[in-house]
Amino acid sequence: MISLVALDMAGTTIDDGGTVYDALEQSVVEAGASVAPADLQTWMGTDKVEAITALLRLGDVTPTDELVAATFDRFRQFLRLAYGTNPPTAIEGAEAALSELRRRGVKVALTTGFDDEVAYPLLEALGWTIGSGADCTVDAVVTTSDVPVGRPAPYMIFRAMEATGVQNVAEVLVAGDTVVDIQAGRNAGAVACGVLTGKADRATLEAQDYDHLLGSVAEIPGLPELSA
Incomplete structure (x- = not known):
C-alpha cells in the first residue's frame, strides 16, 4: 500500500x-x-x-x-x-492526479532541487497551496534548504515522510524526470519511477534502476501499487 x-x-x-x-x-x-x-x-x-x-x-x-x-x-x-x-504551468493531468491521490487518502509531497527562495514563489505563481486541508494542492514541500545534501541522496524523501507522518519507506512512491530523481527514490528504498515530461530522453531514464517509467505523473493513480 x-x-x-x-x-x-x-x-x-x-x-x-x-x-x-x-x-x-x-x-x-x-x-x-x-x-x-x-x-x-x-x-x-x-x-x-x-x-x-x-x-x-x-x-x-x-x-x-x-x-x-x-x-x-x-x-x-x-x-x-x-x-x-513565460509563467510556468502545471503539467497536463498533474493537478487532477494530485487531487485524486489526496482524495484516496494518499499524502502528496513535492521535492525539488530548488531552494526555498525559488521553490515557494514558483508554487505561489501556480496558485498551489500546502497543507492537510481538502482544498490544498499538496501536503508538504521539501526543498534543498531543508536538507544537508540534495539528490541523489534520499534525505528530501525522508523529510517528506517526516512531514506527512509516514513511517514505512515501503509505502512511499517517488517520481521525477531526471536520473537523480530515480536514484534518490531507489536510495530511499521507495518505489522509484521516472517520467518522460522533462528533458531526459527515454534511453537515459531506461538505463536507470526503476520500478515504472511513465509518460507523465497523470498515470500514477492507475499504477498497481495505487489502484487497489
Whole structure:
C-alpha cells in the first residue's frame, strides 16, 4: 500500500518550458565555463549550488566560493526573468492526479532541487497551496534548504515522510524526470519511477534502476501499487 507519493517539481509536475536547464547553462557559461549537454543532464535535479560547482569545474573554471555564490545569484535572476515572461504551468493531468491521490487518502509531497527562495514563489505563481486541508494542492514541500545534501541522496524523501507522518519507506512512491530523481527514490528504498515530461530522453531514464517509467505523473493513480 502506498501512503505517500513524493514528486519532483520542474519537469515532473510543473511545465517550465525547460527554463531551469536554460538558466543553469546560461549562468555557468556567463561565469566562463563551457557546458557539455551530457554534463548538464547529469546534474539536473540536484541541488543547484552543487550543480553549479560541478559544472564550473567540468568547464575548466575553478569554483571558488565567491564565484559559485555569484553564479547561483545569476541563475536565480535568469529564472525570475524567464518566469516573469513565460509563467510556468502545471503539467497536463498533474493537478487532477494530485487531487485524486489526496482524495484516496494518499499524502502528496513535492521535492525539488530548488531552494526555498525559488521553490515557494514558483508554487505561489501556480496558485498551489500546502497543507492537510481538502482544498490544498499538496501536503508538504521539501526543498534543498531543508536538507544537508540534495539528490541523489534520499534525505528530501525522508523529510517528506517526516512531514506527512509516514513511517514505512515501503509505502512511499517517488517520481521525477531526471536520473537523480530515480536514484534518490531507489536510495530511499521507495518505489522509484521516472517520467518522460522533462528533458531526459527515454534511453537515459531506461538505463536507470526503476520500478515504472511513465509518460507523465497523470498515470500514477492507475499504477498497481495505487489502484487497489
